[in-house]
Amino acid sequence: MPIILCKKQKSVLGFLVSLAIISTFSAQFIxxxxxxxxxxxxxxxxxxxxxxxxxxxxxxxxLIGLLLSVFRTGDLVTDKDEESVGGINSSRFIQYDNGQIIINLKSHSIK
Incomplete structure (x- = not known):
């Protein structure tokens, strides 16, 4: 299933690109x-x-060619792991902290 492969992406850019393409195909189908x-x-x-x-x-x-390219290089490309960016733990992609929603695009992996 492409959604499972999308969740396993180690790169945030790969995750966002594959999610956009999968949602485009889903919208066309619906x-x-x-x-x-x-x-x-x-x-x-x-x-x-x-x-x-x-x-x-x-x-x-x-779109399928781009999606296959993202899935092919998904295991090879990872984002840099930074312990803390501006006092915020960078291990999570989306965080809720002190009434703010923080989307960390420099995250190590998406869980």
Missing amino acids: LYISSNLGFWRLDPLSLPLISYGGRALVTNMC
Whole structure:
């Protein structure tokens, strides 16, 4: 499952890129199904990897190539491990501290 591979990324950039691509495919799938069931009135949509389409097919293939590239280099690239950045523990990606939500992009790994 791509979501499991996305969670195992050691790099924050790899995690964010793979999450964006997976969410794009999920949104395309949900919009296609809802359009075919009559809930959503849109122009013809293409189902990723199944429907024939000109620009949509080329765009989806480019996204898949980028996703495979991220998954291929995911085990090789890690972020630098810093103990503390500005007094904040950098071991977590998203933190809630003193009424603030802190997204640490220099995190070592995402758990």
